[in-house]
Amino acid sequence: MGEESRSCLDTKQAENSSGSSSSSALEQRSIEHAIQVISSLISISHSIKVFAGKWQSIRDRLEELLSSLTVIENCDSIDNPSLVSTLKAIFHALKDCDDLAKSCLRLSFSGKLLMQSDLDIVCARLSDYTKSLSDIYTLGLLTQNYAIVLSRPNLGASKDDMKLYVKDLLSRLKIGSADMKVQALISFNEVIQEDDKYVKIAVEIENFVGLLVNFLDSHETEIQEEAAKAVSVIAGFQAYRGVLVGAGIIAPLIRVLESWSESSKEFAARCLQKLTENSDNAWSISAHGGVTALMKICNNGDNSGELVGLACGVLKNLVGVEEIKKFMVEEGAISVFIKLIRSRDGAAVSQISSIDILLTMASGDESIRQIIVKEGGVRALVRVLDPRLSFPSKAREMALKGIMSFCFSSVNCFNILLNYGFLDHIMYFLHDREVSLQELALKAAFWLCGTSEEAKKAMGDAGFMPELVQFLDSKSLEVCEMASETLYTMILVPKNRKRFVQNExxxxxxxxxxxxxxMNSGNRKLLLSILMSLTSCNSARKKIANSGYLKKIEKLAESDNSDAKRIVRRLSSNRFRNIFNGFWNS
Known part of the structure; x- marks a missing residue:
């Protein structure tokens, strides 16, 4: 061991400096000296090759002790008898630790079992002294002036440096004042959002996650908020969700939902939303009253849209459990969500989330769909589509999906939609410049065509066919085919066919x-089917025969296209036979 290490461990000098005077200045120097000795021992321990597991434990205890002394070093007053005696005991333990380190480095110990026992004893002593320092601070025997948190390691720092930084934060969380705890939590939240490695390190450190969970019940609002923020970040990593659940996080999170801090509630709900992606946790949340707490948030008009949206997200994960869904329905959940959709002052995120959870609840459940329709859910969704009202595109997209889901099996739904102006809204959004909304409106038109003859007639009266023709030039093959199929279905109705041909x-x-x-596209087949249907109308046959595209149809017929053949046959019959005399004999 080098001269620097030996000078650091001049125990006689250390004891004299800690025992000869009780002045703060001498105690300050003793703490500084102890910090130097611990830092030296940590460095030396990395060179020891024997009993690696034991020395790793000792190194962990030394790092905790180092962090605790660093906290106390920055207190305003450290003139305290309890601290003096604890420092004296710490120096004795450090001397013994140094002696053991020398023996292990030189392989000069008498027996392995005896050395292992000695290492366990010194490790336990170091742990006890860290707890003693924590008790001294917690009991208010020292007063804090300011706290200097260890400088955050630079990007790309070693794991050891990062671990030392997190352990320093842990010490402050254990023994610091409320302000120091807040500062440490803020620092922790900053690093875990910048570098995922800190999350892994924190989870691996004993009691760190448990301490964060305990802080969720803190009466200090800032501590609760920062702790809730931290666990919500950790919950973002699937591998660590089990650690959070094992630390008993569910019950404290539910209690946070019932607190008065909206920021804490949002972080707690975000954490629960991630945890409930695993359905195994659903029962635990329900058992702690989580469903009722979340429903209360959704039913409280004073809560922000962001919080309500997060609460809906958690409930959406929970309704996968049939018993929980049944309980929610019995507690009036459907009425609550429809109320959120109707809310004029409601935030878009809460409206979108409400529609989303209703869709999830109704999926494969006809009884739920009937309740939604009966309680005015369809009317609320149609209102979201009203162009005169201000709703974001995402909300309108969700509303269209909801209408198509809730109404597809209801006999009376079309009349309800017609009375609420649904067709006018769909027509409006077929002109929308936002492609996603425009395509969804087209899907709604396609769906409507398949509901009933009355729907096709009403769509013809509303002017859908010219709009559908415009979509035939879309660059999207899916859009072209959907427009073609919708148009074909509508033209099968004689009244619509006549109206279509009247438009030049x-x-x-x-x-x-x-x-x-x-040549071989599916859309060509649909177009030919539409033209075939139109040839039952005299004016349409005439327009096709007199157009410049007749030769195209004839060419298709010659290539054995059955649809084109049927069109040519129809055109060549009756008074048009002389135009195609001798052209078609088969």
Whole structure:
């Protein structure tokens, strides 16, 4: 061992400096000296090759002791008899630790079992002294002026440096004042959001997660908020969720939901949302009254939309358990969520989340769908689509999905939608510049066509067909095919077919599109089916026959396209036979 280490461990000098005077200045120097000795021992311990596990435990205890002394070093007054005696005992333990380190480095110990026992004893002593320092601070025997937290390791720092920093924060969380705890929690939240490695280190340190969980019940608002923020970040890592649950986090999180701090509630709800991705935790949350607490948040109009949205997110995860879903329905959950959708002052996030959870609850459950319709859920969703009202696109997209889900099996739903102006809203959004909303409106039109003959007639009266023709030029093959299929379904209704042909541009646009589509595309088949349906109308046959695209249809017929053949047959019959005389004999 070097001269520097030996000079650091001049125990006689250390004891004299700690025992000769009770002045703060001498105690300050004793603490500084102890910090130097501990730092030296930590460095030396890395060079020891024998009893590696034992020395790792000792090194951990030394780092905890170092952090605790660093905290006390920055107190305003450290003139205290209890501290003097504890420091004296610490120096004795450090001397024994140094002697053991020398023996292990030189392999000069008499027996392995005896050395292992000595190492266990010194490790326990160091742990006891850290607790003694914590008790001295907690009992208010020292007064804090300011606290200097260890400098945050630079990006790319070694794991040992990062671990030392987190352990220093842990010491402050254990023995610090309320302000120091807040400062330490803020520092911890900063590093875990910047570098994931700190999360892993914190989880691996004994009692760190447990301490964060305990802070959730703190009466100090800032401590509770920062602790809730920290556990919500840790819960973002699937591998560590079991650690949080094992530390008993569920019950404290539910209690936070019932506290008055909205910020703490948001972090707690965010944490619960991540934890409930595993359905195994659902029963635990329910057992601690979590469902009722979350429902209360959703039903309280004073809560922010963000908090309500998070609460809905947790409940959405919980409804996967049939018994919990049944309980929610019995407690009036559906009415609560519909109320949130209706709310004029409600935030978009709460409205979107409410629709989302209703969709989840109704999935595969006809009885739930009937309750939603009966309690005015469809009317509330149609209102979200009203262009005169201000709703974000995401909310409108969710509303359209909800309507299609809740109404597809209801006989009376179309009449309800018609009375609420649903068709007018769909027409409006077919013109929307936002592609996602426009395509969803097209899907709604496609869905409506499949509901009933009355729906097709009403859509024809509302002017859907010219709009659908415009979509035939879309760059999206899916959009083209959906528009074509919807148009084909509508044209099967004689009244719609007549109206379609009356518009001079419609037939021409169909023929233009037919000329441009790929030879073997599915959309070509749909276009030909539409034209075939139109040939039952005299004016349509005439327009097709007189168009410049007739040769295209003839060419398709010659290539053995059955749909094109049928069109040509229809055109060549009756008074058009002379136009195609001798063209088609088969």
């Amino acid at each position: 541009q419609n037939v021409g646009l169909l023929l233009q599109k037919l000329d441009r589509v790929e």
